[in-house]
Amino acid sequence: MDFQSFSGRVIRIDDFPGRHNDPLTGCYKLFTVQDRNGSVVNFVIEPETYFVDHALVKVGDRVTGYYDANAPAPLIYPPQYRTIVMAKDRSNQFVKVDFFNNQLISSDGSLKLNLSRDTEMVLENGQAFTLYPANRDLVVIYGATTRSIPAQTTPNKIIVLC
Template sequence: MMDFRSFSGKVIMINDFFVMQNDPDMGCFKLFTVDNGNGAVVNFVVEPTTYFVNHVNVKVGDQVTGFYDINVPVPLIYPPQYRAVVMAKEQRDEFVAVSFFNQQLVSSDGSLQLNINARTPILLENGQTFSGSPVNRNLIVVYSATTRSIPAQTTPKQIIVMC
């Protein structure tokens, strides 16, 4: 099971990331440098498999949130460098959560509970309709309003199942 954390800020630089010398995949990997405005900077390695919420194109100056798995080994360098599993570009009145959601559709950190209705699109990362149950899975959840309860509850705009 993946254990997701996130880091948000402004993209201040985008460069090609070289996995090895004379890399045949040159140009397929990117390094996004993100600054949170409070002195913290993170480098995200963006791979061809990194999921971009709403399939947006990110450029320097955009506000983003990168989600990464804290169980994956990282190099001991500064700034920290994480493999981005999901990238979300900040959108007005839209939030993104990436987490494992249990049998009651509560996130692994206990902060968000999903109330799914018949109109909630549940999709695969490739955009196709998901036909299984979203419980006990890693999900990308796009939502707007939440309750002020603990956990906060929301009816998602969209759910993407990470198979």
């Protein structure tokens, strides 16, 4: 996947309309997010969307939504993306969603992971992930980084997207 993101404040949450008598009606949401420049994006929230820290998002919260830039999207305004990961902004916590190679460097080359015994590694369902997390799509939750290129960090938690 080619992960891209959009950050802003949630200005509206609606049920995403389903077909008449669809048993999944109400299981999909539409988050309207506006950034500081006034740009707006609609994020389609599905039952499979992973919420970092299982955070409950409400209108007024600052969030970052991650989506696959290669996935088909309707040509409408505002843009509408199927959300893979949603992260509620928290102070002193950063989130990176990307493919990490065999050296644990993100596909954009901006972040290198240094694992420690304290790095929690789990699957989306919360179960332990016990293999080396290289060559996978990861949700990385971390704090401080070095000022090197790429920046390096010892993540607090890694969620493996299977």
